Amino acid sequence: MKVFLDRLSKYFGQVKAVDNLTLAIEDGEFVALLGPSGCGKTTTLLTIAGFYKPTAGFVLFDDKVVNELPPRERNIGMVFQSYALYPHMSVLDNITFPLRLKKVSRKERETKAKALASLLRIEDILERKPAEISGGQQQRVALARALIKEPGLLLLDEPLSNLDAKLRVTMRAEIKRLQKDLGITTILVTHDQVEAMTMADRIAVLETGKLQQVGPPEELYNSPANLFVAGFIGTPPMNFLAATLEKREGKFFITTERFCLPLPDSVTMKICQIPTPHDVIVGIRPENISIGQGEIRGEIYVVEPLGRDTLVSLHIGTEIIKVIAPPTFRASPGEQVQLTFSEEKVHLFDKETGKSLLV
Amino acid sequence: MGPSVGLVLLFYFIPVILTFLIAFTDMGRTLIWRFIGLDNFARLFGVGSRDPLIPRILLNTIVYTLGALPLTIVGGLLIAVLSMRMRPSAGLFFRSVFFIPRAIPPVVWGFLWAWSFEGTRYGLFNAILAALGLPTVQWLIRYPMIIVILANGFLGISLAMLVFSAAIATIPQELTRAAEVDGASEGQVIRYVILPMLKWPILTMTAWHLMSFLNSYVYIMLITGGGPYYATEVWSLYAYHAAFTQYRYGYGASLVVLLVVVNVVLFLIILKAFGMQRMLTRGKIEV
Structure with missing residues (x-):
């Protein structure tokens, strides 16, 4: 699915959370929205997901304006920062929940869930509750739940920030590989420039709601457009x-x-x-x-x-x-x-x- | 610790023990202790000189509780869920309205209902009927039980709504958002995510209001006084009348002791039904 943000703005009262953002994301592309807290990256993501209505501008999926479409009709999968697994459901029920809502038969949804579970290596924990599995497993479950209905767009909201440093490096690579294998258009929101650099095809750097620069990781690193991007990308900083x-x-x-x-x-x-x-x-x-x-x-x-x-x-x-x-x-x-x-x-x-x- | 233990003994244990003991006496207006063994309980269970009113009282209590309890829980849930999913200012308005019963003194609440359903043309509803040219209705004579169930139910709703709203407010927004992304409609978000997460508040409120409806008689006393002719006389009100209007302390105490036993048994049944054991023994791994 192609995503196009056309002069997108979202204001909360006087605060311009997202300010005139234009960004085109190609089908199958992995784009990171990078910036410090309060830069508008999460607001942008939630607007793409349909939880916020744009104050001005348009969100287009495959050249169709979706501003008024509720999240459930947008054919998106999303992994939240807290994973947001349903605590009262087993791992299997969590993963199959989107299909259950689509009235897919139990047999079919379990077949699909098992295939995904084996891809994500969580097939041994399907009967457990979310509280009984580790943070890394919870994240895989959240990914499986986001992917099971084969969405056109995958949204990742700081998916790695709750993992320990070692696991983060592993999951970073796994998510990147998974994205390439499935070819699903993906938008990652992160404040961690290493995460953005390592995973994304292109990075859009945001600051106070404004797009600072967008380009492949090397381009941002080698030719930063301004002081903010130069100081934000790279460790230790410039x-x-x-x-x-x-x-x-x-x-x-x-x-x-x-x-x-x-x-x-x-x-x-x-x-x-x-x-x-x-x-x-x-x-x-x-x-x-x-x-x-x-x-x-x-x-x-x-x-x-x-x-x-x-x-x-x-x-x-x-x-x-x-x-x-x-x-x-x-x-x-x-x-x-x-x-x-x-x-x-x-x-x-x-x-x-x-x-x-x-x- | 010494003095506080004394206070607890004085104000909690001694009254309980005394009530229990008095239940085995025929203490009356003279306050003379005379133990009569199980005679009071025999009367209650219809052995020997049985109390002819007991079946009626029992039925009233069951009808009243089975009417007011679901009204409280379902009504409280409905208002909590709807008010928490609408615009915050509108939700606050609705919760404030439904909290009014709890904010006003019981006497006023009871009087409001008694006045609203007053059988003469001065009652609120009869005034409305009269203004429309319709005949007035003897509400408190024709529908006394429905009226006391509603009066207590709305009072129950105010607390249940408050507890359920607070519980809904603690559900992380990401969970309901996740459900929306997964394709859930508003109704499905409520059914699959919000309601299951309210299991413990629902248990608490069910147990709480079950006890409350079994044990409290204040509003019934204020609205109908238990009448007309025992039509709304529930177990606890009957115990009150036995002890404090007829001065049959021994008999009143035996009614209350039996009620306590019933309370405990029902409470245990509720815990069992909601799987309390599972909640307490569920293992958790640190994330």
């Missing part, structure tokens, strides 16, 4: 430093009190129209800084070994930046070091608008 963009003898530089960095041609090409000097925010990811030699001086603040690599926090003047160093890196707090920024990987944002100057 480092930001206030600087001035200057042009000397035909070449562009970024200068701060502490250093002056010439920009390579690949970057310069994109900013040659910008009048200088110009106040900018320089963004650089922790993995794009190397410690050892270079023009920029820093002072070690703390070193955190992570096994695979080492996370180093250091001061440049009064600002703290984070650097990912090799696992063998050792230094003590207060030690002076030299740094190099990979100029190719530098991001530049307009200080006024927060918009990227490079996209």
